Amino acid sequence: MEKQLSNPVSYELGPYRPPSEAYSLLLRLTRNCPWNRCRFCEMYKGQKFELRTMADIKQDIITAAQIRDEIAELAKNAYAKDLRKAAAAVFSNPPDFVYQNVALWLYKGGQNVFLQDANSLVMPTADLVEVLKFLKEKLPTVNRITSYCRAKTAALKKPEELQAVRAAGLTRLHIGLESGSNNILKMIDKGVTAAEEIDGGKKVVAAGISLSEYYLLGIGGKALWQEQAVESARVLNAINPDFIRVRTLSINERMLMWQDVQNGVFVRTTDEELIEELKLFIQNLNCRANFVSDHISNLLQELEGNLPEDKEKLLAIIARFQALxxxxxxxxxxxxxxxxxxxxxxxxxxxxxxxxxxxxxxxxxxxxxxxxxxxxxxxxxx
Ligand code: SF4
Incomplete structure (x- = not known):
């Protein structure tokens, strides 16, 4: 690879992306999380939030386009113009992770971009619109641009601001709902209320932006698992997101909640109790959404279907487990x-x-x- 790519260039990448964005080009607009207080989250602990400058972001986009052109040139010279073959070669022996990311993105069609880090919507709307337009101009094959976002931030935006970012190219937002219970949201210091979650989510949907909401199975613990299931379903029913994605609570020493577990304030639910919670959650959902259990932390990863029509199918999978x-x-x-x-x-x-x-x-x-x-x-x- 080294002898074929004359002068490797690079740029800054953030550490995280959702599993569903595995083949997306990663572009870092901000660093870390502007909230950074959730007790179950270790992702950016100890890291300061920063907005990156417009000049730096644009330079990264230009560099990504340059790497794309280099790989296209390689395809012309060494792979009979087969861009996927050239991308595969760069992917398997890349100068660095940036080349690997661009190569994988090209191999998968060069259509999806994920904006990092935890809450890109916190940028001033005019700046975000400027970035999105520049991105579409420099990488014209892109037709799907997604990002993480806090529900509170979405709730604070005016409807016309969300419409502007949608018009500029933002197609999907991933929001960590975690819970729809005010008691649990307060306990985990999520910094948002159930009413704000509904407001933010509804605004995103109304703007025509596809919305993925993440449900955190187990976050109610033994004391509040029923409230977690019922209240979260209530909030999601009010929002009608495009996707409901399940994640299972995992607690390690780096999380603030670890102390809550050690001193008995929070008691984790067992695998069998998690499945009971999941059943109650699905039973209470009556929205239209794609239900996805696409995370390795989930016991029943095969739970997948369109609500409401597949509700009984999902419950049948749970019943099959419980009948063992x-x-x-x-x-x-x-x-x-x-x-x-x-x-x-x-x-x-x-x-x-x-x-x-x-x-x-x-x-x-x-x-x-x-x-x-x-x-x-x-x-x-x-
Ligand atoms: S808003 Fe998201 S990234 Fe930030 S602390 Fe909470 S869960 Fe972690």
Whole structure:
């Protein structure tokens, strides 16, 4: 690769993107999170929020276009004009992560861009519009631009501001709802109320921006899991987002909530209780949305469908898990947390089953019953 790309260039990337943006070109507009107080979140702890300058952002876009042109040139000279082949070659041996990101983006069609970091909408609207227009001008194949956003920030925007960013090219926002319960939102210091979540979400939808809302399974703990399910469904029903995405709570030492767990203020729910919460949540949803469980932290990643028509299908998957014997449920839970299983059908594979039984024997010291603390550790290691 080094001899084919004459003078490698680079630019700044942020550390995170949603799984659904795995093939997107990453472009950093701001650094870190302007709120940074959520007790369950470690992402930007200790990092100062900063707006990047317009000049720096535009230079990054110009550099991304330059790398795209370099890869196109390589395709012409070494891969019979096959851009995907050239992109694959750069991806497998890139000068740095920026080249790898641009190469993957081109390989996948060069259409999607994800704006980093935690809340791009916090930029002055006129600046965001200017960036979006510049991006579309320099990278004309782009037709989908997405970003993370806080519900509170969306609620503070005027409808015409959101319409302006939509018109300039922003097509989707990812909002971490986490919970629709005011008690839980306060407990986790989310910095937003359920009413503001509804207001912000509805404004995004009304502006014609596709909206992904993230539900944090388990964030109510043992005390508030029912409230978490019912109140979150109420808020999402009022918003009608395009996507509802499930994430399962994981708590580690770097999170403020770790202390709450240690001193008993917050008691985590077990895998089986999480599934009961998920059932109650889905039962209470009556909005139109794509329901997606696209995260490795989720026990039942196969839960996917369009609401409301697929509601019974989703509940049937949960019922299938709950109808297993306690021993088989443990096999699935441990197999899933140990990354042997992806879907319930994997239970029918005898080889995998035997491997998971061996793990259970080891983890339980031969008793056959794995301690819940061990399961938490496995869950949180994911
Ligand atoms: S707003 Fe998002 S990124 Fe910021 S602290 Fe909360 S969860 Fe983390």
């Amino acid at each position: 014997t306690p021993a088989e449920r443990q096999v699935y839970r441990i197999g899933r947390r140990a990354r042997y299983y992806n879907v319930l059908d994997d239970l029918t594979d005898p080889g995998l089953h035997q491997a998971v039984e061996q793990i259970i024997a080891k983890l339980s010291n031969g008793t056959g019953q794995v301690d819940e603390q061990v399961v938490y550790k496995m869950r949180e290691a994911m």
